[in-house]
Amino acid sequence: MAEPFDLVVIGSGPGGYVCAIKAAQLGLKVAVVEKRKTYGGTCLNVGCIPSKALLYASEMFAEANHNFGELGIAVEPKLELSKMLAHKDKTVKSNVDGIAFLFKKNKITGVIGTGRIKSASEVEVAKEDGTTETLSAKNICIATGSDVAGIPGVEVAFDTDTIVSSDDAIALQKVPETMVVVGGGVIGLELGSVWARLGAKVTVVEYLDKVLGPMDSEVSTAFQKLMVKQGLTFKLGAKVTAVTKSDKGASVSFEPAKGGETETLDADVVLVATGRKPFTAGLGLEEAGVALDDRGRVEIDAHFKTNVDGIYAIGDVVKGAMLAHKAEDEGVALAEILAGQAGHVNYDAIPSVVYTSPEVASVGKTEEELKQAGVAYRVGKFPFMANGRARAMLQTDGFVKFLVDAETDRVLGCHILGADAGDLIAEAGLLMEFGGSSEDLARTSHAHPTLSEAMREAAFAAFAKPIHI
Incomplete structure (x- = not known):
């Protein structure tokens, strides 16, 4: 009988594939089971990646229609939807092929088929040709993600075009x-x-x-x-x-x-x-004795372990925000724990982004949450209208908003509405990860002219006064 894998991961979305790669980098023998024909889960195949390709392409179309003339560019844009969809598909293929390459590079065994937990040490894989394969595992990670939730109490007959x-x-x-x-x-x-x-x-x-x-x-x-x-x-x-x-x-x-x-x-x-719901159907969880909570999520402890020794779970299938990067963080932490290290996720510093135009990004507490908790706080805001780079880009909508502890000045939350908010929020996340204050950020030099200066100005506003308004 073949030597068992140190880890078998069911699902190759952001949580699953990151967990597998990190575990392999740490010296574990790893296999990944994926029911799709390509790796990457919902995110890479039909979620995060294709939607962002369309968001960017449609944003460029809108820019050409509405802003190019003001910039001195005379064009008459024509939509070719088939080419836009082809760009989306090309982007998806590049990403899923990249995961296959990383599996090969890290000597991870990929198995295409539907996985089911037979026991705490076995995963059975049903393949498309009707055959089955059983993988022996010292540890199993459930990383099956989520599925479309539908409308509670309303029957919806989904099709592909209406x-x-x-x-x-x-x-x-x-x-x-x-x-x-x-x-x-x-x-x-x-x-x-x-x-x-x-x-x-x-x-x-x-x-x-x-x-x-x-x-x-x-x-x-x-x-x-x-x-x-x-x-x-x-x-x-x-x-x-x-x-x-x-x-x-x-x-x-x-x-x-x-x-x-x-x-x-x-x-x-x-x-x-x-919204979406945890995907647990057909995994054999009931037979394996794995407990679910009242919302259908796999119950885990602080180290991602279920109530069954040797079985773990991460990502959308467990409690917490259904975010790809949250799943990735949990995947890294679990791999480190299984390798004998101290894996950890700071759930208070996980950002959330809406990739509209302009973007919306958030990390930490909202004003409503701070008020409800009775926390004394200060607010620092700065509008993009007063930012030189934003004016040059015709992207003056929105603002940056910092929430800081009234006594210590420690940053408790940051909320951004504006161009490139999804990238700018990383600065606030890093600041919060290290327990930083608004003064720390405001006294950090920012290149001029950049949108990031709005972050600095909002930080100035939180502990003193902004410079440019």
């Missing part, structure tokens, strides 16, 4: 004249903004009375106003009661969440983007 999930909204073969997006969270607003920029009339229906639910309210309110300027319409505080096919395409019926008359919207395409 009533769609995010998986198919990245591959529509023509721009719909009208689109209804159910869900005002990250996925719905990102993909809704893509098709709005390409010409669709987009209406967002959201159950809560604000978009981007957990985001800082000041940021989400300002963000929504910018989206309205870009042509999106919002129906907030709306409870969806039905999503059905119609003569035009599909229809969405909803009523005020607090009660009232039902309203129905018809659209060529309805995108249901109401």
